[in-house]
Amino acid sequence: MAQPRTREELKQYCLRKLGAPVIEINVDDAQLEDRLDEALELYTEYHYDGVERRYYKYQITQEDMDRAKSDLNGGYIPTDGIDPSIVSIVRLFQFSESTVNLFDVRYQMALNDFYGIRTGMGNIHHYDITKRHLTLLQQMLDPEKMIRFTRVTNKLHIDMNWEEDVNVGDFLVFECYSALDPETHTEIFKDKFLKRYATELFRFQWGSNLSKYDGIQLPGGVQFNGRQIMDDARQNLDKIEEEMSLRYELPIDFMTG
Numbered sequence: 001m002a003q004p005r006t007r008e009e010l011k012q013y014c015l016r017k018l019g020a021p022v023i024e025i026n027v028d029d030a031q032l033e034d035r036l037d038e039a040l041e042l043y044t045e046y047h048y049d050g051v052e053r054r055y056y057k058y059q060i061t062q063e064d065m066d067r068a069k070s071d072l073n074g075g076y077i078p079t080d081g082i083d084p085s086i087v088s089i090v091r092l093f094q095f096s097e098s099t100v101n102l103f104d105v106r107y108q109m110a111l112n113d114f115y116g117i118r119t120g121m122g123n124i125h126h127y128d129i130t131k132r133h134l135t136l137l138q139q140m141l142d143p144e145k146m147i148r149f150t151r152v153t154n155k156l157h158i159d160m161n162w163e164e165d166v167n168v169g170d171f172l173v174f175e176c177y178s179a180l181d182p183e184t185h186t187e188i189f190k191d192k193f194l195k196r197y198a199t200e201l202f203r204f205q206w207g208s209n210l211s212k213y214d215g216i217q218l219p220g221g222v223q224f225n226g227r228q229i230m231d232d233a234r235q236n237l238d239k240i241e242e243e244m245s246l247r248y249e250l251p252i253d254f255m256t257g
Contacts, residue, residue, distance in 0.1 A: 027209060047244065049191065049248075056176065061168060065163070079155065083178055086151070086176050087179050088177050092156075145160045200237045
């Protein structure tokens with residue numbers, strides 16, 4: 001099947017690509033599973049279709065407040081209970097006690113200027129500059145909270161004064177990238193890059209298994225050349241990984257937790 005939709009179908013596709021069943025591919029099924037996991041891991045790590053931008057909310061608990069007091073590295077919220085597939089967290093949305101009401105300068109500016117802009121009597125350049133100025137003041141007086149996150153610890157550290165900035169019951173909203181589950185999103189298995197990369201990983205494993213027989217003379221004068229198979233696979237893998245970096249990887253974010 002040229003369009004695999006499951007792990008098993010992808011494995012069989014890659015083996016046929018290498019010559020099976022005409023040629024015996026000397027690789028154990030457990031080895032194939034390991035190489036396929038490696039291909040999916042790299043696909044999730046670098047391919048723009050391997051992750052999805054998501055938004056999550058988290059409600060502050062008393063346990064979080066107590067932990068923030070005792071943790072020398074600052075307070076944090078655990079993310080494994082929210083989504084264990086989170087790859088990176090890029091932003092914590094600004095939260096503040098200030099609200100827009102009738103007496104707020106932003107409300108008054110919009111009330112006075114929006115009518116003039118719609119009727120053509122106002123200057124949209126002046127409106128845009130004023131909005132940017134107000135945003136700059138807000139960023140200076142109430143800057144966004146700095147965050148730190150790693151997948152290994154599954155902890156979103158937030159550098160702030162927990163006692164003053166948040167209360168029990170408040171909600172935090174953060175933006176992140178989560179890895180897609182291939183068992184749920186089966187379209188991943190027929191991705192062109194994944195099929196090529198998994199095939200070359202299988203080829204490399206095949207050559208590694210045969211390399212122990214290098215130099216052994218078989219009946220008829222035939223010799224195994226596992227080392228050559230490994231070298232061919234390594235060259236192809238390097239080429240595919242370079243293509244991945246240039247064509248499929250998402251641009252690097254300036255601020256990444």
